Amino acid sequence: SQQGEEDPQALSIQEGENATMNCSYKTSINNLQWYRQNSGRGLVHLILIRSNEREKHSGRLRVTLDTSKKSSSLLITASRAADTASYFCATTDSWGKLQFGAGTQVVVTP
């Protein structure tokens, strides 16, 4: 069963706009991570937020975590065509095992 579930499943925006996607999970976690996957390629780690953190920034990325609601959000500001990809959230248990959601497909049009 999936631990993380992303919302929306698909998102289409124009360059320069912000893209926001959400992730909900079911059990307690050590941390939550966001990954990007370009079509047919491997996953690239974007950002990790620990269970005792509420917000984290990395470049144009902003991640929030609300452990009381078991949810996280990823915001991409000033999107670019190169941001077109699928984005996955994943939670980590004490072994380092990741539980992934089904992902959000983001399309950024010029």
Place this chain on the structure above:
Amino acid sequence: DVKVTQSSRYLVKRTGEKVFLECVQDMDHENMFWYRQDPGLGLRLIYFSYDVKMKEKGDIPEGYSVSREKKERFSLILESASTNQTSMYLCASIALPGQGSAETQYFGPGTRLLVL
């Protein structure tokens, strides 16, 4: 940079064949993982290993086995390939706390397997 490599990007096999997927990481990571990725289902964990010769079942181990004879290499084996094992297979490794970049999994490029 951490490098995780997989032996093949694309494979075509026939039903009943034995299939080996190899994964090698060069950062001395303890834990390694095999996932499969299918449309609409995200990534699902097949097996993982936390040490040489150690293995643990993930969420969907049926039809698969693994081998970890050396720390840097983690192999996924399909004993008798079936069409429902057509998928994208992703290998990953992770640094343990204290090894630097703790808890970040690094992924290989993936192997797209087609079983006819």
